[in-house]
């Protein structure tokens with residue numbers, strides 16, 4: 001990125017980096033206290049069936065309400081947490097919170113049993129030998145159905161140690177949980193390679209969906225990804241669906257589900273309650 005820009009852009013870029021380096025340092029220091037201070041929360045973004053608009057499940061997304069900076073986006077604090085290793089405790093917190101939430105929803109709403117909860121898993125978490133045990137403990141503690149938990153791994157996390165990943169994913173599958181490939185298309189792996197891993201679902205990255213309606217090339221890519229995924233027996237979720245036109249195209253390509261602002265932004269506990277109340281009716 002730096003080299004592309006030439007002289008002028010290089011200076012602008014390094015200026016931006018200097019500013020963000022200072023902020024990063026602050027985030028790094030503050031993040032140490034954030035979990036204990038109760039500043040980390042979780043929002044939930046609905047995932048809906050494209051054929052009939054029905055709610056299929058949701059994705060748990062970490063949120064940081066910084067006492068001075070306000071809401072810090074995950075794009076800023078997740079990389080910091082990954083660098084410092086704090087992602088392990090943060091990720092575990094999100095996993096436990098999300099499963100607790102799902103268990104609570106299953107108690108309160110009839111008909112919610114079929115809903116699934118997606119949770120993002122970082123490389124550092126996935127690489128831990130005790131990771132599958134930790135997932136099993138959270139499932140037992142919260143009492144959720146293992147099949148209702150979907151762990152999202154990016155291609156790069158899987159590819160970092162592909163040999164080990166096969167065994168680690170199998171250990172998770174043995175628990176009954178699902179493994180989902182997140183942000184598909186942004187890495188360098190091919191779908192035919194990824195079929196070695198016992199995953200059940202693939203999420204097409206938002207960047208493809210974004211320009212699908214106006215760029216024929218991207219539309220063909222999405223079409224090919226969906227076709228290949230189906231031929232490998234994988235379900236497909238499209239990320240970042242914002243326009244009705246995208247929904248139409250995706251539904252036409254038999255993409256099972258979608259997630260995006262067209263359906264709903266990520267919701268806090270209260271707004272999730274309102275949505276579920278409308279859709280399902282509480283007891």
Ligand code: C2E
Nearest residue numbers: 061062074075078094120121122240241242259260261266
């Ligand atoms: P992701 O896992 O791909 O999550 C989807 C992101 O796309 C979310 O951003 C969501 O708010 C955003 N999004 C959904 N629909 C739309 C749309 O229609 N338009 C646009 N522009 N954006 C949409 P968010 O919450 O900011 O999270 C960003 C990333 O941070 C996530 O991408 C994930 O990689 C990471 N992240 C978030 N929470 C966690 C976590 O608990 N653990 C880990 N390891 N990573 C997390």
Ligand code: MG
Nearest residue numbers: 059120152182
């Ligand atoms: Mg995700």
Ligand code: MG
Nearest residue numbers: 182183203239
């Ligand atoms: Mg994603």
Ligand code: MG
Nearest residue numbers: 183205206239
């Ligand atoms: Mg993405």
